[in-house]
Amino acid sequence: MSVYRPLDHGWTVTAVAAGSPVERVPATVPGCVHTDLLAAGLIDDPYLDDNEDRLAWIGRTSWRYETEFAFGGPGDVQADLVFEGLDTVATVSLNGVELGATANMHRTYRFPVRDLLRTGGNTLAVDFDSPYAHAERQRAAAGDRPGPYPAPYQFIRKMACNFGWDWGPALVTAGIWRPVGLHTWRIARLAEVRPEITLDGRDGVVRVHVAVERAADVPLTVTAAVAGTVAAASLAAGEHEAVLELRVREPGLWWPRGHGAQARHPLTVTLEQTGETWTRQVGFRSIRLDTSPDAAGSAFTLVVNDEPVFVRGANWIPDDCFPTRTTRDQLAERFAQACEANVNLLRVWGGGLYESDDFYDLADELGLLxxxxxxxxxxxxxxxxxxxxxxxxxxxxxxxxxxxxxxxALWIGNNENFLGYADWGWEERLEGRTWGAAYYLDVLPGIVSELDPARPYWPGTPYSGDLGRHPNAPEHGTVHIWDVWNERDYLHYATWRPRFVAEFGFQGPPTHATLRRGSSQDPPVSHQKAADGDAKLLRGLGDHLPRPRSFDDWHYLTQLNQARAVTFGIERFRALMPYCMGVIVWQLNDCWPVTSWSVVDGEGRRKPAWYALRRAYADRLLTVQDGDVVMINDSPHPWSGELELVRHSLSGEPLAKEFFPVRVRPRGVTRVPLPVPAEPEAEVLVAVLGEVRVVHFFAEDTAIAFPRAEFEAEVRPVTDGHLVTVTARTVLRDLALFPDRLDQDATVDDMLITLLPGERAVFHVRGSRDLDPAALTSAPVLRCVNDLR
Known part of the structure; x- marks a missing residue:
């Protein structure tokens, strides 16, 4: 008999400080203080205007959560209180008796309570100390350590970005952030189940390590079943651990998206004497990290089922500053946006969390590494x-x-800490004090080797594989490329020859509807957390785009420039395949309304950069690099056909045509020479291979005399919105439609399309209400670069 009873009702939260304005309000568990105070109407939305600053007191206050529950269980059962997540510095008491203290957001806590339970009513209380106060005490005891911000987040095991980041607010939480329940059981319980899943040739092998906690020293039997194979193990009285091995003949394999199907199989482990079961969906696949040395340095290639995978990735941050608000449906929406943008990997960044079970289950289901x-x-x-x-x-x-x-696919020891030690002056400031190297080079690899030996580990990113080399050496390991955003024009990406890019990115503001949501000013003002961020946005326009003359111009141009910068970098690195075998853009998502490097903003709306990412990460890509037209085929099939290269005047007249029969092997790259224009500022190249097309201008937009935009636009209502057809009468550079300016729920299926005279584009606008056709087909909703001539 094993029964788990959720204890998620009847909670209240009270500020402990004398004279506090917060006295015993209803609390939601799982949840946190901020969301409870918001629900009670005691604080304004932390995401609006400057409310973040007004609510800083919450993180410096102590809080008490309390509930009552009834218990009437039999006297011979074991009973444990199980907290799956406490945020963060907490003391737990039952009926006035202290059970224990916690100081780690990332751990589960189990407290035996059978002797303390009362028949009838029981009072459970959790007292949270201020995270700031705890971290500051630890800093005083251990000695200060360098960090990017004044907040002492490295002295507490809590989500670091909770204390603020260059894209996120300082909203320091406290609360019971994952489920809590009462677990009653007899005889024994499954304390831990750890499967090691490998391939032996075409066979799948599962070694299931099982640990039990006992209430009685009697013989026990544990069984495991997967894909029609069953194994059993007996534990004699007093024994606590067993290993069961199952061999599955030629199971269906799990593949990353774009490489095959995601076959999964239920693995069930049962403690026969009690009927308690543990079940997970598992997948059979092999995985390794190829870091073989070569003439240029060393590879950094992920190999799944003996097939090299080019990583088309995006970095992931917590999708809400208050993680308990992130539902499975919200994750599914975000993952769908990643998949639709042809992303095959998410990197869970080291300033956030080990994410929820839903996160990894969805990744398994969708084939997202x-x-x-x-x-x-x-x-x-x-x-x-x-x-x-x-x-x-x-x-x-x-x-x-x-x-x-x-x-x-990979455990990574840290984010940018080797770089900090090498380049940010840490060594001198530390004066011999520890800085984490033992974690990344000893503790963590030892734990992974023991508990997850079939999966690779890498000490950090960026990291070049050897402490004797600079951690950001492009010839080895992973690199982070931030000189471009911080200091240089985005064309500087072309000077890099990395083996694997784990971070690079360029800022752009959120959608107009999200800006409006986060700011009550007119025009709206975005939260901007990056140092000198707004100036860098304008500086980044460089010679690529004209200067904005209004807020609407600024919004369009800086969003467009983000899209172009991301496109340029990704296409550059993909063209280096297989020398370079991965790029992970910073970042997929945001946690609130903010100007940042994300391609999906804090309200879940797709920025223009998302549409650019979808094109740049397509299986088959045409791009212009180093005087060549480059054909990239990251698909399992050859790409054959006739490459058509046509130089046009700006009026659309064909000036010259060339045709090349080509065959690009699967997972391969092929190049042909780029035609040389007679007048770079007056010509445009259109390259077409099959259904893939790219339009390339030979000069920057600021050097091109674009005509005033002329077009015909037709709006036709359809069942789920409108079809907007734009027929060009002149060249239209980066045509974009922003229906969220008219309806915050409206979306469009495509964006940033360049048309030559006579060509047309059809945009599918989906929205919740009728839209004004005139507004839908004029500025600032419909924009192109020509508008700023």
């Missing part, structure tokens, strides 16, 4: 107690929890 950072980011972390033991305990738990997921 996952790189998982351990939560260390951009700071020197002390290795002394109590942090050292917290890190080890957290890593052991999370490695076991996530190991069954076939989507999980």
């Amino acid at each position: 996952v790189f998982q950072d351990f939560p260390f980011a951009c700071a020197a972390y002390p290795e002394e107690e109590p942090l050292y033991s917290e890190v080890a305990a957290e890593a052991c738990e999370q490695v076991v929890r996530l190991a069954p997921h076939p989507s999980l």
Whole structure:
């Protein structure tokens, strides 16, 4: 008998500080103080205007959560209170008796309580100390360590970006952020199940490590079943661990999206004496990281089922500052946006979380590979107690929890901490104090090797594979490319020859509807957290685009420039395949309304950069690089046909045509010379191979005398919105439609389309209400670069 009873009702939260304006309001569990106070009407929305600053007091206050529950269970059962997540510095009490203290957001806590339970009413209380106060005490005890922000986030095992980042607010939370329940059981319980899943030739092999906790020293039997194969193990009285091995003959394999199907099989482990079961959907696949040396340096190639995979990735941050608000449906929407943009991997960044079970289950289902950072980011972390033991305990738990997921491809030790030590002056400031190296080079790889031996580990990113080399050496390992956004024009991406790009990106504002949601000013003002960010947005326009003359111009041009910068970088790195075998754009998503590097904004709306990402990550791509037209075929089939290259005047007249019979092998790259224009500022190239087309201008937009935009537009209502047909009478450069300016729920299927005279584009606008055709087909809703001539 094993019964789990959720304890998610009847909670209240109270500020502990004397004289606090918050006295016992209803609380939602799972949840946090901010969301409880917001629901009670005691605070304004933290995401609007400057409310973030007004609510800083919440993170410096202590809070008490409390509930009552009834218990009437039999006297011979074991009973445990199970907290799946406490955020973060908490003391748990039952009926006035302290059960224990916690200081790690990333751990589960189980407290035996049978002797404390009362028949009838029981009072459960959780007292949360201020995260700031705890971290500041730890800093005082261990000695200061370098970090990018004043907040001492490296001294507490809590989501680092909770304290603010260059894209996120400082909204320091407290609360019971994952489920809590009462678990009653007899005889024994499954304390841990850890499957190791490998391939032996075409056979699948599962070694299931099982640990039990006992209430009685009697013989036990554990069985495991997967894909029609069953194994059993007996545990004699007093034994606590067993290993069951199952061999499955030629199972269907799990593949990353774009490489095959995602076959999954239910693995069930049962403790026969109690009927307790553990079930997960698992996938059979092999995975390794190829870092073989070569003449240029060393590879960094992910190999799945013995097939090299070019990573078309996006970095992932927590999708809400308050993680309990992130539902499975919200994750599914975000994952669909990633898949529709031809993304095949998400990297869970090290300043956030080990994400929810829903996150990894959806990744398994969709074939989205996952790189998982351990939560260390951009700071020197002390290795002394109590942090050292917290890190080890957290890593052991999370490695076991996530190991069954076939989507999980790589464990990464940290984000940018090797770079910080090498380039940010840490060594001098530390004066010999610890900074986390033991975690990344000893503790974490040891835990992964023991508990998840079939999955690769990499000490950090960027990291070049050897402490004797600069961590951001492009010839080895992973690189982060941030000189472009911070200092240089985006054409500088062309000077890089990386083996694998784990971070690069360029800022752009959110959609207009999201700007309006986050700001009550007119024109709306975006939250901008990056140092000198607004100036960098304007500087980044460079010679590519004209200067904005109004807010509407600024919004269109900076969004467009983000899209172009991301496109240029991705196409550049993809053209280096197989020398370069991956690029992970910073970043897929946002957690609130903000100007940032995301392609999907904080309200879940797609920015123009998302449409650019979809094109740049397509299986088959035409791009112009280094005087060549480059054909990239990241599909399992050859790409054959006649490449057509046509030089046009700006009026659309064909000036010259060339045809090349081509065959691009699967997962291959082929080049042909780029035609040379007679007048670069007055010509445009159209390259077509099959259904793939690219329009290339030989000069920057600021050097081209674009005509005033002339076109015909027709709006036709359809069942789910409108079809907008635009027929060009002149060349139209980067035509974009922004229906969210008319209806915040309206979306469009495509964007940033360049048309030559006589060509047409059809936009499918989906929305919740009728839209004015005149507004839908004029500025600022319908825009192109010609508008700014």
